[in-house]
Amino acid sequence: LFSPKITHGWAAPGSTEAEDQHAASEVLRGLARHLNCLNEDNKTTRKRAIEAIKKETVDKGLSGGVLQEVFAALLKPLLKCLSDPMERCRETTIATITEFIRCVPKPEESLPYLVPCLAQRFGEKEIVEPAEELRLSAMELLSLTVEVCGRHLAPYLNEVINILQRTIVDPFPDVKRESCKCTVNFAKCVPDHFHMQAESLVKPLMQTIAHQHSRVRVSVIEATGAVIQHGSGKNTDDVLSHLAQRLFDDSPQVRKAVTAVVGDWLLHLRDRYSYFHKLIPLLLSSISDEIPEIRLLAADLWRQAGLQWEKENEDDIKDKMDFLLTPPPHFPQGVERPGLGCRELVVRNLGRLVPAISHDVTDWLVPTRLRTSQLLSVLLLHAEDHSTQHLQPLLATLYRACTDTERDVVSNCLAAAKLLGTFVPPPVFLKLLLEHVTAPHSPSHPWAPLMVLAAVLGGCPRPLLKPHLQQIASTLAQPEVCQEYHQVVYLEQLLACVDALLLQCESDCGGVSLQLLQVLVTVQSLSSEPRLTEKALESVQFLCKVQGLASATELYRQHMGLLLDWLSASVNAWSSYSPQRLQLHIIVVQSGPVIGEFLSQLMPLLHNCLQPQKDPEMRMSVFTMLAKLLLDANNTLDSQGHFREESEKFLSDTLLPNLVWQAGRTAAAGRTAALSCLFALLHGGAVSPGQLLCVEEKLTLQVLSALEEDSRMSRLLACRSLSAMLRLIGTSLHHEALNKIYPELLKRLDDSSEEVRSAALQTLGLWLSSLTKDYDPERCSPHLQLVFQQLILYLDDPDGSVQQQTLEILKLGSSVHPGLLQREVEAARDKQRSPLYCDQLLQHIRSLPAQTAAGCPD
Template identity: 35%
Template sequence: MAALGVAEAVAAPHPAEGAETAEAVELSRALSRLLPGLEADSKPGRRRALEALRRALEEPGPAADPTAFQGPWARLLLPRLLRCLSDPAEGCRALAVHLLDLGLRRAARPRDALPRLLPALAARLAGPVPARRPPEACEELRLALVQLLGLAVDLCGAALAPHLDDALRALRCSLLDPFAAVRRESCSCAAALAQATPERRPVLGCRELVFRNLSKILPALCHDITDWVVGTRVKSAQLLPVLLLHAEDHATQHLEVVLRTLFQACTDEEAAVVQSCTRSAELVGTFVSPEVFLKLILSTLKKTPSASGLLVLASAMRGCPREALQPHLAAIATELAQAHICQASENDLYLERLLLCVQALVSVCHEDCGVASLQLLDVLLTIVALAGATGLRDKAQETMDSLAMVEGVSSCQDLYRKHIGPLLERVTASHLDWTAHSPELLQFSVIVAQSGPALGEALPHVVPTLRACLQPSQDPQMRLKLFSILSTVLLRATDTINSQGQFPSYLETVTKDILAPNLQWHAGRTAAAIRTAAVSCLWALTSSEVLSAEQIRDVQETLMPQVLTTLEEDSKMTRLISCRIINTFLKTSGGMTDPEKLIRIYPEVLKEGSGLFPDLLVRETEAVIHKHRSATYCEQLLQHVQAVPATQ
C-alpha cells in the first residue's frame, strides 16, 4: 500500500505545476484582449495598446512568473512587438523596444527569442545595403536597439553563435554610427559578444580566399616557424592557427606538412611558439577526421616517441568532438599503454605530456573511457611510478580520481579493484629480471602501496612475486625497496593485504621463503641493512593483529634462531626491534614455551642489559643461584658482568 501511495504521488501533478499552467492561461487571455489594438489604423490607438501592455507586464501578477510568462511571450507578444519596430510612429517603436527589453528579462528561456529577435535588430540597424543610412532614423532608438542587442548577449551568451551573422551585420553599421553614444555602446556590445562566443567562424569570403591560397602560403610559413630569429618564429606560429581556422577541413590535404612542423615547433624554448602550435593542433583535431590525424601522429610516436609528439596528440584530441573521437578511444589508449611509449623516458616533461594525453581523453570522452580504463590506468600508474617531481605525481593521482569519477566509482582504489588482476599479470611477467631501476618494479610498488583493499584479492600474484624477488641472490637495492613496501602494508594489513582474510594462508611462504633467508647473517653493510629491513617486516607482521596466537607461535618456531642472532647486530634499531619481537613471542606463548628454548633466550637478553645496572643484576643473580639445578648459566652471567665495564 505504501508503494502504491508513492506511485500515485509521483503520477499526480504537483500543485505548483497546476498553478503555473493556470497563470499562463490567465496571462494569455489578458494579453489577447490587448493585442488587437496593435493593429489599429491610428497611431494613438496603437500607442494606447502598447501602453496597456506595458502596464500589464510591469504590474505584479502572472507576468512576474518567468515560467508562466514564457509561453505567452514567445507565442503572442514577441512576433507582434518585432513588427512594431518598424511602426511609422517613433513613440510606438520606442515602446516596442522597451517591451522587448522587459520581455527578455522576464522570460524563463530568453535564448528562444534569438531566431526572431536577431534578424529584426539587424534589419533596423543595418538594412539590406550597409553603405546606406540605417532604417531606424532616431538616434536614441538606435542606441536602445544596440542596448537590446547587448542584453541578448548578456542573457544568452554562447547561444548567440548560430546567429552571429545577424549580430555582426548590425554591429558593422552601428560601430560607424554618427551618434557617439551608439558607437560606444556598440563597442561594449562587440566586446561582450566576442567573449561570449570565442569560437572566432570566419565569413565565407575569407575562408574561400585562404583555401585557394593555402598551398602557396603554408610551405613558407612552416619554414619560418623554425627560423633562427625568435620574432619570426613567434609571428609565424601565431599566423598558423588563423590559417587553419579559415581552411577548416581543407587542411587535411596539407596535414603531413602541418604535423611535421608542429612536432618540431613544440620543442621550441619560446613559450609563445609552443602555445600557438598547441592551438594549431587543437584546430587540426576540430577539422580533420581523427582517423586521418591519428594514423600520422601515432605512427610517428611509434617510431620516435617524443614529448612534442605527445603534446601534439593531446592537443589534437582536446579539439576533437567527442562523437568523432569515441570510436578510436580504445586504440589510442592501447597504443599509449605500450611500453615503447609510456616507458620511453623518465624525463618529467615527457611524462607530463603523456599525462596530458590521458587528461584529454578523459575530458573529451567522459564515461566513454570505460572501454579503455584498464589501459588508461596502466599509463597513469606508469607516470606515478616514474615521475621525479611530486607535483607531477599529484596531477596523475588527480587524473586517476577523474577517471574513477567518469566510470561512476568513488575512488581510484575502486579502479584498482576492477583491474588489479590484469595490471599485476602484465607488470609481474618479467619479475625474474627485475632490478632496483626496472619500471615494472616501480609500477609493482605503486600498485602494492596504493591499491588498498584490492591488494587482498591479488595475493596469488603478489606473494609469489615477493618470494622470487626477495631471495638473497636478487638485487639488494630491490630487496630493500620491497621490504619497505611490505612493512608498510603489513602495518595496515586489515585494510590492505589481508582485506579478504586470506593472508594467513600464505604465512609459511612469508616466514620460511621470504623472511628466514634474509635474516641469515652475511658480511657487509648492505646485508646488515637488509636484515634490519627483514626484522622490521617481521615486527610489522607480528604486531599487525592479523595472526592468531597459534600462528605467531608457528612464526616463533620458524624464525626464533634467526631473531636471536640479530640481537648481536651493530644497529641499535635492529636490536631494539628484535627485542620487541621476542617480547611478543614470549607474551603469546604464555606457559607453553619449551624451557630449553626459553633458556636459550633469556641469558642473551640479560647479558645485553647487564651494563645498565650491573650491581643490581649481580645481587639478584647471587640470591637465586643456589635454587638452580645447574648453576652454569648464572655463573656465565656473573662472569660476563665482571668482564664488561658498566655503562654510564
C-alpha cells in the same frame, strides 16, 4: 592647399588677356629696379630685392592672369637666386616660387625651367643645398608642384625621380617624410610613366624603412606601397621581407601602415595572384596584433580581399558556393567562420605557406616565432579539413615549436594542434601521431609528440574519437611509451593525454579504464615531483568520476586482477631499475583493503621477486613497501582475514631465506629491509602464535644472528622483532628455547647505540615475563644468576635512563627467583659507585608477598 588657387588662380570676371598683359607690364616696370638689385654683390641688397618682389607680387593678391604673366617674367631671375650664397635669400626665393605655383592658373608652364633647376639643386649625387630647412621647403615646393601640375610632369620623370632618390635618404627626417609624400602623389599623377622608373626608388626606400623615427617609417611604408602598386611589379620580392620586419615594430602606427599597404596590394596589385602566398601571411599576422584598431583593419581588408576573389573566380567556385557556406558540424564554438573567398585563398596557397611557417617557427628571434605561431592557428582555421593533406609537415612543425622556451609560442602551437583535431579525421591524424609517440623522431625531445597528441585529442569531437579510444589507450599503456622515459616533462604530457581523453569522452572511457589506470600508475611510480604525483592522483579521481565509482578503491577492485597479471608477466626480469617494482608499490598502497582480496595473485608475485638471488636493491624496495602494509595489516593485506593463511608460508619461504647472512654491504642492507618486514609482520598481528611456533626455531636462529650485524638498524630491528615474538609466543616457548635468547641480548647491553641498548633491555624484560611456572628457577638458576648479575651491573650505568630501566626490569624479574636476586644484589651493592638503586631493589624484594619471597633469607 587649394583655397589660394581658388582665390587667386583666375582672372576677375570681365577681364581680358590684353588687360592682364597691360597690368603685368605695370607690375614688372615697378619691379625693374628690384630685378637689377638681384645681381648686386651686397647680400643685404639682394635679400631686400627678393622680399620686395614677393611683396609686390604674390603678397598683393594679383589676379591669376596678371600673376601668370608676372611669374613667366620673374621665373628665370628667381631660379638663379636658388644658388644665392645667402641662406635668407634662398629661403625667400623658395617661398616666393611656392606661392606663385600655388596661385597661378597655369603652373605647368613653369615646369621647363623649374624642374631642371630643382633637379640640379637637389637631385645630384652630392647635396648642393646645405640648409636642411631649405631642403624641406624645396621638397614642399616639389610636392605642391606635383599636386597642381599632375600629368604635366610626365616629361620630367627622370628629373623628379632623381630628386626623390636623393631626398628619400636625406639626413633630415622631415625631408624624408616630405619626399615619401611626394613619391606617393607623383606615382598617382603619372601612373602610365611612373612604372618605368619606379624600380630606382626601391633601394633608397629600403635604406630608410628602419629609420629611428616612427613617423618616417610610416611615410616610407606608404611610399613603398605606392611605388610597388604603380611600378612594374619586379621589385615586390625586394620589399616584402622589409615589410615583414615592420610587423614587429614597436610603434602601432608603423604596423598599421604595413597592414594598410599589404591589404591594398591584395586588393589592387596588378600581379597580386602571383604574390598571394607572400601577402596573405603578412595581412593575417596583423589579425593577431595586440592593438584592436589594427586587428579590425586587417580583418576588414582580409574580408574585402576574400569577397573580391569570390567575384573574380565565381565560375570556378559555383559548386562550392552552397556546400561550403554551411559550417562544419564541429566548428569551434564562439569563433566566426571566415568567408568562402578567404578560405579558398588560404587553401590554394597552403602548400606554399606551410614550408615558410616551418622555417620561421624556429627563427632565432622570439617575436618572429611568436607571430608565426599565431599565424599558424589563423591559417588552420581557414584551411579546415584541407589541412589533412599537409598533416605530415604540420605535425613536424608543431613538434619543433612545442620545444620552444617561450611559453606563448608553445601555447599558440597547441591551439593550432587543437584545430587539427577538430578538422582532420581521427584515423588520419592517429596513424601519424601514434607512430611518432611510439618512436619519437627527436631523442632529446621525446615528449613533443605526446604534447601535440594531447592538444589534438582536446580538439577532436567525442563522437569521432570514441571508436579509436582502445587504440589510443593501448598505445599510451605500451611499456615503450609510458615506461621508457622518466623526464618530468614527458610524464606531464603522458598525463595530459589521459586527461584529454577523460575530458573529451568521459563515460566512454570506461572501456579503456584499465589502460588509463596503468598509465596513471606508471606516471606516479616514475615521478620525482610531488606536484606531478598530485596531478596523477587527481586524474585517478577523475577516472573514477567518469565511471560513476565512489572512490579509487572501487576502481582498483575493478582492475586489480588484471593489474597483478600485468606485473606478474614481467616479474622474472625485474631489477632495481625496473619501473614495475614502483608500479607494484603504487597499486598495493593506493588499493587499500582491496589488495587483501587478491592474495592468491599477490603472494606468488612477492615470492618470485623476493628470492635471495634477485637484485638486492629491488628486494629492499619491496620489503620496505611490505613493512608499511604489514604494520596496518587489518586495513591492507589482511583486510579479508586471509593473510594469516599465507603468513606461515611467507615467513618460511620468503622472509627467512632473505635473513641468511651473506658477505657485503648490499647483502647487509637487504637483511635490514627483511628484518623491517619481519618486525612489521610480528607487530601488525598478521601472524598467529600457532603459525609462529611452527617456524620459531629457524626464525629465532636468524634473528639472534642479526643481533651481531654491523648495521645499527639491523640490530635494533632484531631486538624489536624478538620483543614481538616474546609477546606472541614467549610463554609457549620451552625453557631451552628461552635460554638460547638471553645471552645474545645481554651482549647488546653494551651496544654502541643507546637505542639498541634500550631495546635490548626492553626485550630482556619481556624474556623475564615469559618465564612461566613451567620454567624451573632452581634448575635454571645458573641462567637466572647470569642474567641477574649482568643486569645489576647496569644499575650503576652512567646513563640514568638505563639505570631506571634496568631497575624496573629487575623488579619484574624479582618474582621469578627473589632469593637469588637478593643475594646477587647484596653481593654487588658495595662495589657500585652509588648503592641507591640496589637499595631500592632490595626494598622491593623484601616488600614482596610471603609466598613470593619465600626464597629470601631473613
